[in-house]
Amino acid sequence: MSALLEVEDLRVAFDTPAGVVEAVRGLSFTLGRERLGIVGESGSGKTMTGRAILRLVQPPGRVSARRLAFDGQELLTLPERRLRALRGRRLAMVMQDPKYSLNPVMSVGRQLTEGLRRRERLSRAEARRRALAMLEAVQIRDPERVYRAFPHELSGGMGQRVMIAMMLIPEPDLLIADEPTSALDVTVEAEVLKILDGLVRERGLGLIFISHDLPLVSRFCDRVLVMYAGRVVEELKAAELERARHPYTRGLLRCLPRVGGPRGDLATLTRDPAWAEQGAE
Amino acid sequence: MDGTGKGGAMIEIAGLEVVFASRGDRVRAVDGIELAVAEREAFGLVGESGSGKSTVLRALCGLAPVSGGRATIAGLPPPRRRDPAFARRVQMVFQDPFSSLHPRHTIDRTLAEPLVIHRLGDRRERDRQVEAALTDVGLDPGFRFRYPHQLSGGQRQRVAVARALMLEPQVLLLDEPTSALDASVQAEVLNLLSRLRRERGLTFLMVSHDFAVIDHMCDRVAVMQGGRIVETLDHAALARRQVREDYTRRLLEASSAHAPLALQEEGGA
Incomplete structure (x- = not known):
């Protein structure tokens, strides 16, 4: 399996008046053309990990790594221009809530074709054809209507399909999905996951699925990293989740x-300070 | 004090309709529902967004218009404006502990305020009650002089629960009380709510999109879709998946993606 993404000793630190706070503390993994889940509760550093890979962490946040390479290219030292080209074309990210990720004053069609027309200098008609095909691929029943619509005219599930379509139009190699279904109803979530799964299989892309929901991720991914306090405390094959050993998992x-x-009472979690100190072997 | 309507139900809803009208559009958020919740019962409403489940709660306490039918708690209709007698019987806990607590009031002020408004006790007595309330929801009395932003989400939701209980109501209306919380914190808050219900003989009407949470907390659960109740199930029926309606089955099926897996015991191969 050729490594699509290599991450070695990734760290994200924030300088605050109270001192340096490390959100991610020495994360390492490699990703092939597979589905990797990153799971943790709020504050575990899972979202920062996704953002750091795309170099989207804003100051005062600082990202460092011994190695952060996408398809052999070192991302941390790549000039901004080349990084931007990668981000649009080969690396993509889907965020939690389509309400905040789509431009509210631009029609869906224009948002979908903007990148295509600029990057690939396609004609209007050709860009439109590609966008409509992608809307169909994410199982939107009436792509013409959605193409003309504005984001506020779409339901949450529809908006998230549009987001996924937008990210997949340039046919990326790596998709980072940060809680892509948490804002959706369960029945809609099931459909969106099915679409995502089909696309990952057909197009053979690598997927990083970031979520707080361990059961969901383990049903959807091949492999799961469990994060706690900025570190991976356990790595598991998703099919073997029931063999989890770490007390946190x-x-x-x-x-x-x-x-x-x-x-009767649900089991509660007693957090051991030692969990924050030692990562997975 | 009995306070229940006839038939012994604490919460009675008959033919309830809630219609919102805006710019000529009429949206029927609740479309004729019937339910009766007995005293000390925990009753759940589960459904997807737009099913009308939260609107039922809001109509019961006067935050949404009752366009048709009846809704009463302890025999009281939804208050038109602030009604001290209603507030003493019925309190609500909302989903988001980040927006339901006043950001510039200390926890002490948030908890003492209902007592002040209702002219209960002197300052010394109120101090004692605030400390007791914090202890009761598992918070150290040292939290009294902190502000909401200095608390975690779970701690804030504990404060919201403590605030709702300051006037010793008989009924709690719970609108997605744990859906903004991490799973481990959710477990703590659900345990807290169950204990308080047992100890104080409270009646719960709880709304959630999470079938597992609502089933864990409630004696009976009504499944809502499009402003109507599709069917009502008790815990035993749910455990055996004795479901009549396709919609309920679909909802259960989709929810199972979030269900925990059975762990192998440690040491087992």
């Missing part, structure tokens, strides 16, 4: 209620 699964489950 086990605690995350135990504290969840289930339909028809026993009454």
Whole structure:
């Protein structure tokens, strides 16, 4: 498996009046054309990891790594212009809420074709054809209507499909999806995940799925990294989640209620300060 | 004090309709629902966004217009404006602890305010009650003079629960009380709510999009879609998946993607 992304000792630090706060503390992994889940609770550093890979961390945040390479190219030292070209074309990110990621005053069609027309200098008609095809690929039933619509005229699930379509039009090699379905209803979520899964399989892209939801991620991904306090505390094959060893991973699964489950108190998690100190072996 | 309507139900809803009108459009958010919640029962409304579940709660406490039918709690209709008698019986806990607490009031002021408004106790008595309330929701009394921004999401939601209980109401209306929280914090807050219900004999009407959470907390659950109740199920029926309606089945099926997996015991191969 050729490595699409190599991450070695990734760190994200913020200088605050109270001192340096490290959001990500020495993360390492390699990603092939597979589906990798990064799971953790709020403050675990999972979102910062995704942003750091795309070099989207704003000052006062600082990103450092021994190696952060996409397809062999070192991202941290790449000139901004070349990075921007990579980001548009080969690296893409889908965020949680389409309401905040789409331009509210631009029609969906214009947002979908803007990049194509600028980067690939396609004619208006050709760009439109490609955009409509992609809207169909994310299973939008009436692509012509959605193409003409403005974001506020779309439901959450529709908006998220548009976001995914937009990210996939340039046919990226790596897609980072940060809680792509958390703002959606469960029945819509199932459809969006199915679409994402189909696209990942057909187009053979690498996917990093960032989420707080360990059961969901383990059903969707090949491999899962569990993050706690900026470190990976456990790495698992998704199919072997039930063999999780780390008390944090086990605690995350135990504290969840289930339909028809026993009454009585839910298990709670007692956080051991040692978890923050040692990462996975 | 009995305070329940006839038939012993604490919350009674009959033919409730809520219609919002804007610029000529009429949206029927709640379209004729019936339900009765007994005293000390925990009743859940589960559904997807736009199903009308939150609007039912809001109509019960006067935050949404009752366009048709009836909705009463302890025999009281939804208050038109602030109604001290209603506030003493019924309190609400909202989803987002980041926006439901006043950002520039200390926790002390947030918790003491209902007592001040209702002219209960002198300052010394109020101090004692604020400390007791914090302890009761598992917070150190040292939190009294902090501000909401100095608290985590879970701590804030504990404060919101403590605030709702200051007037010792009989009924809590809970609107997605844990959906903004991490799973491990959710477990703590759900445990807290269950304990308080047991200890104080509270009646709960709880709304959530999360089938597992609502089933864990409630004796009976009504599934809502498009402003209507699709069907009502109790815990035993849900455990055996004895479901009548396709919509409920679809919702359960989709929810199962979030269900926890059984862990292998440590030491087991």
